[in-house]
Amino acid sequence: MFDALWRDLTGDAPGPVGITGAETVLPGPFRVAAAASASVAAATLAAADLLRLRGIEPGVVRVDTRHAAAAFRSEKLVRVDGEPPGDVWAVLSGDYRATDGWVKLHCNYPHHAAAVRRALGVPEDRDAVAVAVGERDAWDVQESVVADGGAAAAMRTREQWLGSPMGRALDGAPLVAFEAIGPASVRPLPESPRPLGGMRVLDLTHVIAGPVAGRVLAAHGADVLHVGAAHLPTVHPLVVDTGMGKRSAHLDLRTADGRAALWRLIGEADVLLQSFRPGALAGLGFTADRLAWARPGIVLVELNAWGWHGPWRQRRGFDSLVQMASGIAWGDDGPRPLPVQALDHATGWLAAAAAMIALRRRATEGGSLRARLALARTGRWLDSLGRCTEAGATVDVSGFLAETDSGFGRLRYVTMPGSVPGAEPGWSRPSPVPGSSPAEWLRG
Structure with missing residues (x-):
């Protein structure tokens, strides 16, 4: 399975990868643990390839399926001063x-809850x-909420989804779509003992998938700066969980000063992760061609919920909604969601892998590159893996937890899965309080 995934990506x-442990570490019929270990392995092998490009022997990449499954539950396992940092789900x-x-109604942001109230x-x-x-x-509830600016999804069967216009739009779509967005000369990797040492990553994402991608890149040595805004709502437990290794700055992109500051950051960035609703960032002037002009050689990684073609490509969406609409959560007696937000986490790890694969191409072939991923396409991949033949159960993960001090308090978190003996991944700083850093790159 992993060989096929790697061939799809590259x-x-x-290269040599050792994946150990049984798939029975998570319950449910879908092969979620297998998807977790494969997507973690993809990002870890991509990091190992960058290390080898630096002239450092990475050793054999290894992934423990229990550890990968724990990482896919990270927002459920995070603690601050011994307590959960809040409820991920709003009332x-x-x-x-x-x-x-x-x-399913997704009301975790106040404006989405307001849309539900208006629609109903x-x-x-x-x-x-x-x-x-x-x-x-x-279906009427779904469409009324969406028309009012909210997020909702009616539960459908797998067959209904595959036969729908949006389901058919995913037919033949790659798991990760790579494309050149501009010319650029070859840019060798800077000297560093770590796969992403000397690399700068702008993280303009929210919720889980995009922030997980940034968290992975930080663990392999990148300077990851998350850019949010003081006026935008967040889901606090997710901020605490997915910020490991990053710095956090606030910019108001509604203002000319905020956009100018972002352009200055882009001028020195290697990777830009963004999960704005399709067209939103471009509507502020940050189109792919302008990004490639402003920073030749930039790697742009974009994520959305439903896919980049088809009638729902601009629709608001989240992991739980994609599960409902695509048949993954189908149950005869009611919804049966996955045991974890697997579409989010897998997409995040695959996005990190895509960023590193693109950086390797930039270092060997040149060019400004874009990679696009979608939760719904990741769901199609998970569905293609078949079903578990043995019953699973959530297992003890205490061996994969660590603690550190942070601006939130004493933070317990899931350690970074995936081993690269030549440069083991890990975070040099805890999750930051939002807006606690200046909007600038580290120097020296």
Whole structure:
């Protein structure tokens, strides 16, 4: 399975990789643990290839399936001063029974909750939402919430999804779509004992998938600067969990000064990760061709929920919604979601792998490159892996946890999975308080 994944990403046979442990470390019929170990292995092997390009023998890449599965549960395992840092799910978020099935409402951001209230004509009360949904069919609820600027998905079967216009739009789409976005000369890797030492990564992402990608790149030595904004809402537990190894700055891209500051950062960046809704960042002037002109040789990694073609390409979406719409969460008696947010985490690890593969190409062939990924396409990959033949259960992960002091308090976190003997990955700093760093690169 891993060989096929690596060939999909690179066109080449993989170097030596050892994946150990049984898939029974997570419950459920889908091969989530296998997807976890494969996507962790892909990013780790990509890091090893960069190390070899520096003239350093990386050794054999190894992945423990239990550790990879723990990393896919990281937001559930993080603790601050011994306690969970909050609830990932807001009050109105969840699954609701409609007249003809089920619909999931994603209300973790205040403006999405407000859209649900407008669409259903209800106050911020879960019981009132349940009553309103129960009087309508699931598709009508979904479309009404989406039309009001919210995020929702009706539960469908796998067959319904594959036969839908959006499902068909994913047919033949690559798991990671690479393309050149501009010319640039070959740029050798700077001297460093770490795979991404001397590399600068701008992280303009939110929720899980994009932040996980940035977290992985930080663990392999990159200077990762997450750029958010004081006026934008966040999901606090996810901020605490996915910030490991990064710095955090605030810029208001609604202002000319904020956009100018971002352009200055881009002028010295090697990688730009972004998960704005398709067209939103470009609408602020940060189009792919302008990025490649401003920083020849830049690697642009873009993530979205539903895919880059088809009728839902600009629709708001999250892992849980993609599971509902694509049949992954289908159950005869109600939704049966995956045991972890596997589409988010796998997409994040694959995005990190894509960034490193593109950096290697830049160092050997030149060019400004773009890689695009989508949660729905990752879901198609997970579905293609088949189903588990043995029942699984969540196992003890205490051996994969560590603690450090942070601006939030004493932080417990999942350590970095994936071993590269020539330069073991790990984070040099804890998750930062949002906006605690200046919007500038480290020097020296």
